[in-house]
Amino acid sequence: MIGGGAEFVANVFAGTTQREPAVLSIDPGIVAERGSTEMNGSGAIEMLAREMTAELHAIRARVIQEATAAGSTQRLPLKAKGISFGFVSSKPTGELQLHEIEGIDRDLVVRPWLQKGTVTSLRTFTVTAMNHHHGMQPVERFGMHLTGTRDFDHDGVTDELTEGDITALVVWQASLNVPGRVIPREPQQRSAVSHGEQLFNQVGCSSCHVPRLVLQRPVYSEPGPYNLEGTLNRREVTVPFEFDLTKDGPLPRLERQSDGSAIVRAFTDLKRHKICDREKQHFCNENLVQGFARTDQFITRRLWGVGNTDPYGHRADLTTIREAILNHGGEARGSRIGFEELSTSEQESVVAFLKSLQIVPEGSAQTVQEAVEVTLPYQPRERDRAALGVETKPIGRIQ
Numbered sequence: 001m002i003g004g005g006a007e008f009v010a011n012v013f014a015g016t017t018q019r020e021p022a023v024l025s026i027d028p029g030i031v032a033e034r035g036s037t038e039m040n041g042s043g044a045i046e047m048l049a050r051e052m053t054a055e056l057h058a059i060r061a062r063v064i065q066e067a068t069a070a071g072s073t074q075r076l077p078l079k080a081k082g083i084s085f086g087f088v089s090s091k092p093t094g095e096l097q098l099h100e101i102e103g104i105d106r107d108l109v110v111r112p113w114l115q116k117g118t119v120t121s122l123r124t125f126t127v128t129a130m131n132h133h134h135g136m137q138p139v140e141r142f143g144m145h146l147t148g149t150r151d152f153d154h155d156g157v158t159d160e161l162t163e164g165d166i167t168a169l170v171v172w173q174a175s176l177n178v179p180g181r182v183i184p185r186e187p188q189q190r191s192a193v194s195h196g197e198q199l200f201n202q203v204g205c206s207s208c209h210v211p212r213l214v215l216q217r218p219v220y221s222e223p224g225p226y227n228l229e230g231t232l233n234r235r236e237v238t239v240p241f242e243f244d245l246t247k248d249g250p251l252p253r254l255e256r257q258s259d260g261s262a263i264v265r266a267f268t269d270l271k272r273h274k275i276c277d278r279e280k281q282h283f284c285n286e287n288l289v290q291g292f293a294r295t296d297q298f299i300t301r302r303l304w305g306v307g308n309t310d311p312y313g314h315r316a317d318l319t320t321i322r323e324a325i326l327n328h329g330g331e332a333r334g335s336r337i338g339f340e341e342l343s344t345s346e347q348e349s350v351v352a353f354l355k356s357l358q359i360v361p362e363g364s365a366q367t368v369q370e371a372v373e374v375t376l377p378y379q380p381r382e383r384d385r386a387a388l389g390v391e392t393k394p395i396g397r398i399q
Ligand code: HEC
Pocket: 115, 200, 203, 204, 205, 206, 207, 208, 209, 273, 274, 275, 283, 298, 299, 300, 301, 302, 303, 306, 309, 311, 312, 313, 314, 315, 321, 324, 325, 328, 331, 332, 335, 336, 339, 350, 354
C-alpha cells in the first residue's frame, strides 16, 4: 500500500552518516534503527500539532504578560487540547523558566514526526529524506541563498528539487486517506472489539493513546509556520497552498462536525514519553541523540492503523500487538500492569479492539468497514477468521 508502513526488512539505520567517516555498522550503540511508519492521515496529525503549538505559545505569552504586570514570578499549566506538557513560569523581567516542561522541546513546538517526535513538519522530513535517501537536494536547503551554489553536491544537476516539487510531495502525503475500523462479522468477535475498547480506556492506555482530539480548522496549509531555516516557512510565501481535509483528497477523509471542526481518532497525545524502565528495557535501547529529545523518549505512537501495520515498536522488531503492550514500562507501567491483570479473554478483547483499527482501502466511502468472508485455501482457526477477512464493505461511520 503506497504511503502505508513497511516490513522489518525496510528498516532504516539513522545516524550512520553523522559519523565521519560514515559507518556501515548497525550496532544500536551508534545508530538508531527505525521501522518505516504508515503516513495515512498525516495531514490531520500535522494540523493538530500546529493548533497545539499555537495554544502553548499563547500560554507562554500570557505567563510573561502576567508576570511583568504583577511584578512577581507567575506559573501556568501548559495544556493544549487537554494534553498536559507540564508548567511554564516567567520571572517579572519576562525571563522564561522551562524546567517543568514535559515531553516537548524548549521552544514549545509540538513536533509530531519521527518516532522520537523531533521533526516539525512533513516538509522538514521530506526535504531531509530527499537528500538523505534519494540523493536529491531541495533548493530550499541546498540552494544558492544558503550554500552559494546551485549544485551543492557537484553532480552536474542544478536546483534538483524546487520549492514547488517539495510542496507537491508534502501535499500528497498530507492528503492520504485516514485510517478507519474493520469490524468483524461474528457477533462474539464484534462484542470483544467493543469490550476491548472499554478496557483500553479502563486500564489507562488512553491517557497517552488519546482516542479523539478535535481539530478546530480541518484545512491543511503548506508550508507551515514553525519550520526552521532550511525548510520553507509560511512567512516566505505570499499565498500558502490549502485544501480542506474533510472535502479534498482520497476517501475516507476526516469527518466535518456541524461546528466546522473535525475529530481526529489517532490514539496519540503527540507528546514524548519514557515507556521503559529497569524491568522493561525494550524501548530503552538507544544511545544516539536525535533532535533535543532524550534517548529514552518516544512520541506516543498513533494507533489508528495498528491492526494492519505490523510489525511494531520504533525498530519494527515486535511481531505482535501483545508483545508491544507487554514491553511498556516507565510512564506506561501502571497501564501495562492493568492489562496484565485482566483475564485472558479480556486481554484478547483489547487486542481484538486494536486489530479493528486499520487503514481501510483507499476510496472507501465510510471509515467503518465490516469484514467480509473470503475464500481461503485452508480452514482458518475461529479466532483468526476476522483478521483474515481482508475484503471489507462499508457499514457506517465511527460514532
Ligand atoms: C505513558 C504513555 C503510554 C501509555 C500509558 C501506553 N502507551 Fe502504548 N505507546 C507509547 C509510546 C511512546 C509508544 C511508541 C514506542 C516506540 O516508538 O517504540 C507506544 C507504542 C504502542 C504500541 C505499538 C504500536 C506500533 O505501531 O508500533 C502499541 C500496540 C501500544 N502502544 C498499545 C498500548 C496499550 C494497549 C496500552 C495500555 C495497556 C498502552 N499502549 C499504554 C506510549 C504509551
